[in-house]
Amino acid sequence: MLEKLTETFSGIARRMSGNSKISENNVREAVEEIKTALLEADVNLRVVRRLVNRTMEDALGERVLKSVNPGQQFVKIVHDRIAALLGDETASLNLKGPDTVSVVLMAGLQGSGKTTTAAKLASRLKAEGRRVMLAAADLTRPAAADQLNVLADQVGVAIYREEGSKPEKVARNAFKKAKKEQYNVLIVDTAGRMQVDQELMKEIGRVKDAVSPDEVLLVADAMTGQNAVEIAKSFDETLNLTGIILSKFDSDARGGAALSFKSVVGKPVKFIGVGEKIDQLEPFYPDRIASRILGMGDVVSLVEKAQETIDAGDAEKLQQKMAKATFTLEDYLEQFARMRKMGSMQSIMEMIPGMAGQIDESKLDEAKWKKEEAIILSMTLEERRNHRIIGPPRRKRIAAGSGTNVAAVNRLLKNFDKSRNMMKKMAKNKKLQQQLMGGMAGPKI
Ligand SMILES: Nc1nc2c(ncn2[C@@H]2O[C@H](COP(=O)(O)OP(=O)(O)O)[C@@H](O)[C@H]2O)c(=O)[nH]1
Ligand SMILES: [Mg+2]
CATH class of the missing domain: 1.10.260.30 (Signal recognition particle, SRP54 subunit, M-domain)
Structure with a gap:
């Protein structure tokens, strides 16, 4: 995860924090390196510019250059800037209380990880003591519902499916059933496409209208970098997302998407997928990721x-x-x-x-x-x-x-x-x- 950024940033952090004195030149040089590293990691250009400017402003202030340990202060500024970029705090799911059914709608392109992530979320919520039902609203191919079925069995949660139906109908009926049988959370898995197209947006729009979800989560493939950010923008325009789940973060050596979502789309990353297994879903902690990038554990x-x-x-x-x-x-x-x-x-x-x-x-x-x-x-x-x-x-x-x-x-x-x-x-x-x-x-x- 994020190997490239970590390599450069931790190098800068190590070098700078070892200095008991730093000059404006040191700062400029380090910031220039940071800029290059971010661009190489495929972070959105506008985002990079903003980060660089703000870091310069902060780092050249009196407080830093004259502080007890300016090198470490500088590293902390970079850390805080990156953490802010990633989202200021850990965003959790906004679900209703246990007496009614909360609905989570999964959206995303084909192969982004919707079905897997739906099961991962189900497993998490089940562990929190909620009664979870999965709805198979991907009707593009029969195998899609089968895949969800296998996962539901594995996690030990209920599944609702209908053969030869329509996605919005499946969602609506699943909701009714969930309500009747007193489930707490309904997670609706939907179909994706290879690319964002009008038909896909309309379909998922209808599903959304049918169940008024509490959470509309886009599952975005971290490996696609900037592309993932553009995709998120399109989905957000139609669906008004409540958050993003960044899948395949384990295979994302660059990190460009992770660093751009919050600034470009304005929606928080809520979870990251860090592997194919059911338990490989983690809350997204901006602070920890920033520390990881800077390779500096507890220093901050x-x-x-x-x-x-x-x-x-x-x-x-x-x-x-x-x-x-x-x-x-x-x-x-x-x-x-x-x-x-x-x-x-x-x-x-x-x-x-x-x-x-x-x-x-x-x-x-x-x-x-x-x-x-x-x-x-x-x-x-x-x-x-x-x-x-x-x-x-x-x-x-x-x-x-x-x-x-x-x-x-x-x-x-x-x-x-x-x-x-x-x-x-x-x-x-x-x-x-x-x-x-x-x-x-x-x-x-
Ligand atoms: N390494 C890794 N693979 C993942 C992750 N999430 C999903 N996948 C894999 O990505 C592929 C597509 O996932 P799937 O859930 O079927 O995508 P969908 O088409 O959006 O429903 C599958 O092989 C998953 O095992 C993840 O966080 N890490
Ligand atoms: Mg699927």
Whole structure:
């Protein structure tokens, strides 16, 4: 899936995110490569232009070039742009409640995967606890209903068929039966043609009128690239689609269709078919696909979290405090709150200039940190700002207040002194710092 885009994009992502400084030129170069890759992947030209322009605008802003880690910020911008292109969020099916029959109409060209996908959907909805019936409204050849029959048996759902009938009649009667027998969902499989033609549109239009579907889904073959997008446009004009299912995504090395639908047709991709088997249908997650293209797993969410918790200005302030050893227990306490937001202690430590690579995660013990936090919280503001004033009586009071003991308070104060000195040394060592800054902010990719 999407191998080509992934290859280029992950290369750019790796290169850019490794840079602790990027220039306008770096950005321009990377964006140019992105543009070429998208065009090669058969993404709609208009879509490419829009993506490229917006990415440039975002990436050349102050926030990126001056951020803690501009390379990773850039990658995140590209990621977000692609995710937006794919559709902002995962679109699910809009079906009615369990007390009435919801209707899903499958449309598409011949061989696009309608019948297979109808069965896949039936299987999914059945697993969600719905009573599903399939309707065989493809009457172009008898084998079509047989194919659906085999699949229905395999999935274990009901099927409605009529020999020598008309598609709209089959659909109408299936709906009646579904209602009478209290099914929740009726999935109507229809006929396709080799190409979009008036007759096909009229036929499926009549089926639509007969059953007023809740979902009109176009099954589009991802392998046909831009063609799939044009086909979707025609179908949408006649049928007003509610969504698209991109079949054969497993065989789609380019990805042009996936990236163009939302912008060109304005309808979301709701599912992707990733194989011939019944269970090979997945919800379409724009976010995950974008990450997959950029080949970067969790980096995006990490950068997102990091953005929330610390910005470049904060990091600098912190660094100055460390250098002057004016870093107090109050600052220390602030780090706890940040850490909690970040989730991982290791990652926040790595974001503090001079701390990257210095912390051994095995030594970071959540329970111990909670205890330390409790101790600091039991101190007065004055004590937090100047821990030197904390003599034995105060230690006793703090121990009692935090539900710990004097030994724990002593240990914390001693350790704090020690790490402050270490920070001071590190902050003064410019060379070491530069080395460390390079590896800042999250995992290396
Ligand atoms: N690899 C792959 N093959 C698929 C997928 N969906 C459908 N197919 C295959 O595409 C062919 C046509 O499917 P079919 O459902 O009969 O298409 P229809 O003519 O639109 O009803 C069959 O051989 C399916 O097994 C998919 O997601 N991945
Ligand atoms: Mg079929």
